[in-house]
Amino acid sequence: MSSFDLSGGMLVPVEGPDSPLFALEINPEKAREEFRTANQKNGGTGVKDFMDSMGLGALAEQLGELKLGELLDTPPPGLDEAIAISKVMQFLEAQEYSMFSRIVFDTAPTGHTLRLLSLPDFLDASIGKILKLRSKIASATSAIKSVFGQEVQQQDAANKLEQLRERMVKVRELFRDTESTEFIIVTIPTVMAISESSRLHSSLKKESVPVKRLIVNQVLPPSTSDCKFCAIKRKDQTRALDMIRNDPELMGLNVIEAPLVDMEIRGVPALRFLGDIVWK
Numbered sequence: 591m592s593s594f595d596l597s598g599g600m601l602v603p604v605e606g607p608d609s610p611l612f613a614l615e616i617n618p619e620k621a622r623e624e625f626r627t628a629n630q631k632n633g634g635t636g637v638k639d640f641m642d643s644m645g646l647g648a649l650a651e652q653l654g655e656l657k658l659g660e661l662l663d664t665p666p667p668g669l670d671e672a673i674a675i676s677k678v679m680q681f682l683e684a685q686e687y688s689m690f691s692r693i694v695f696d697t698a699p700t701g702h703t704l705r706l707l708s709l710p711d712f713l714d715a716s717i718g719k720i721l722k723l724r725s726k727i728a729s730a731t732s733a734i735k736s737v738f739g740q741e742v743q744q745q746d747a748a749n750k751l752e753q754l755r756e757r758m759v760k761v762r763e764l765f766r767d768t769e770s771t772e773f774i775i776v777t778i779p780t781v782m783a784i785s786e787s788s789r790l791h792s793s794l795k796k797e798s799v800p801v802k803r804l805i806v807n808q809v810l811p812p813s814t815s816d817c818k819f820c821a822i823k824r825k826d827q828t829r830a831l832d833m834i835r836n837d838p839e840l841m842g843l844n845v846i847e848a849p850l851v852d853m854e855i856r857g858v859p860a861l862r863f864l865g866d867i868v869w870k
């Protein structure tokens with residue numbers, strides 16, 4: 591099989607049918623769809639009205655306040671990435687794909703990545719609360735729900751949430767697994783980017799995410815005939831590189847420099863060229 595459908599994403603070989611390199615782009619909208627559908631099914635007011643009349647309105651209000659709908663319709667930053675990662679993990683559990691030796695996640699910018707790391711804890715807590723409330727409501731209204739015919743749908747939504755919670759826990763474990771995972775920070779030699787990388791490393795350490803290497807991309811290559819612009823730029827970059835050596839957060843990392851080349855890095859041959867320099 592040369593491609594594999596995965597919630598809106600297709601795993602495709604990058605260089606023809608015999609390629610050992612596969613790429614997958616996940617459409618977060620589609621990956622989220624299943625959770626949203628389950629939630630919408632659950633959104634009718636029939637049960638709430640009935641609960642009001644039974645004096646259980648407060649519980650329904652509480653459930654509303656937990657913003658289950660909002661969580662699924664406008665998810666917190668990082669949820670898309672977390673769902674995408676959990677999809678890849680699910681997919682890897684299939685025996686025929688045990689051939690993969692390395693998976694590279696190209697993460698979103700720093701802010702999103704950090705939120706992604708704290709998201710599983712947040713979801714664990716909030717989904718846990720939602721499910722607890724739901725089971726209270728379920729036991730108080732079990733007779734009523736079968737009249738409304740919503741029992742199956744509610745169970746379906748709860749199962750999906752529980753499944754999402756379990757997958758988020760797995761994503762959290764994967765990020766912290768020093769045996770199988772390494773988080774590589776990629777930066778450029780400017781003061782601003784390096785300050786951001788320093789903060790990122792500090793946060794990753796707090797989250798116990800293993801980091802060993804720092805790649806500094808787009809370093810000006812040596813030249814014997816610098817123009818004025820190049821000379822100033824090089825001085826600027828040298829200052830930024832010195833900053834890495836003196837930064838308490840970054841100084842312990844293995845720094846790998848990648849040169850700025852005179853063409854855009856696009857396509858497999860160009861990527862292989864730069865890859866050979868970086869991973870030599």
Ligand SMILES: Nc1ncnc2c1ncn2[C@@H]1O[C@H](COP(=O)(O)OP(=O)(O)OP(=O)(O)O)[C@@H](O)[C@H]1O
Nearest residue numbers: 698699807808809848849850851852853854855856
């Ligand atoms: N060392 C390099 N020499 C020349 N061009 C480069 C180099 N590194 C990256 N580029 C070019 O810069 C552009 C952005 O690169 P890239 O997509 O790797 O950045 P990015 O930080 O991952 O972007 P984003 O975070 O938006 O995905 C691309 O056009 C790429 O070809």
